[in-house]
Amino acid sequence: MVYRQSAWTRLTHWLWALCLFFLLLSGLQIFNAHPALYIGQESGFDYDNAVLRIGAVNSQSGPRGRTTVLGRDFDTTGVLGMSGPAERPSFTAFPGALTIPSYRDLATGRVVHFFFAWIFVGTLFVWLAASLFNGHLRRDILPSGEDLRELPGDVAAHARFRLGKGRRYGPVQKLSYFLVLCVLFPLIIATGLTMSPGLNAAAPWMLDLFGGRQTARTIHFLAMLTLVIFFIVHMLMVLAGGPLNTLRAMVTGWYRTGPGTPPGQGDRP
Structure with a gap:
């Protein structure tokens, strides 16, 4: 048994898990208010510069859900654009089961999103300070040449x-955590701030950095999608590597190593 996860690592891990749950579902609520993504400084009116659009269209057989990605249309009835029972379908990009609140309420979705966004930012600063102090960043996150x-x-x-x-x-763990903690987390925070009109006035250079507010919104969405994929792979690796052992490490800090692991200071017999 080795003491693998410090109290700071465990605390920030669970805070991030909580924040990302509410950020994802409230973010989808916000996305449903305008279910399209663009590249550039603005969305088109006399032209269509959307790279993603989710909605419903009329067809000969009735309304259908349709998702358009880079100009290619996909029928996503029952999942995206149109979902729910046939007698009372819901015409939203993402179904209510995946949003907070579960009904259309942009104002509440924004309040929830911004509340947990600032907790998320604060947690990142706490993790960074603690990881620099105890060596976790250098020892466990930054990949070495070896x-x-x-x-x-x-x-x-x-x-x-x-x-x-x-x-x-x-x-693989080091590189994955480095990309998430040092690339994706700062990127999703920076693009989120770039969509704020108040910050645009104080720091207009961020709009130039990300190629406009609409491009920042698209990058923000793609970063979220990447984090969802990371979460799915992360859970698969936890199940494959021994869920009880991994969960114990993230609750108590103690982790049972495999045969042949050399002993070290702080080990528990």
Whole structure:
């Protein structure tokens, strides 16, 4: 047994999990108010510059849900654009089961989203300060040259679900957490702030940085989608690597390593 997760890591991990749950569902509520994404400074009126559009259209057989991605149309009836029972369908981009609130309420969705967004930002600052102080960032997150050399072999092992149980994170874990914590989290925060008119007045250079408010909104959505994919893969790896052992580490800090792990200071017999 090794003490693998510090109290700061465990606290921020669960706060992020809580925040991301409410941010995702309230964010989809906000997206439903205008279910389209664009590239550029503005959305088109006399032209169509949408890269994604979700809605409902009339057809010979009645209304159907339709999702348009880069000009290609997909019938998504029952999932996106039109969902719910046939006698009382819901014509929203994402169904109510995936939004907070579950009914159309943009104002409440924005209040929930902004409340948890600031908790999310504060948690990131706390994690960064604690990780710099206790060495977690340097030791467990930033990939070293040796990690990059061992990365292909570790990727192959993960593809075969042969997950090691060492004292520290492996190359795939380090690189994944680095991309999430040091790239995706700052990116989703920065693009979210770029959509604020108040911040646009104080820092107009952010609009130039992300190519306009509409482009920032699209990047914000794609970053969210990437985090959802990361969460799904993360859960699969937790199940494959031993859910009880991993959960114990994120609750108590103690983690049971695999055979052959060299002993170290702070181990529990």
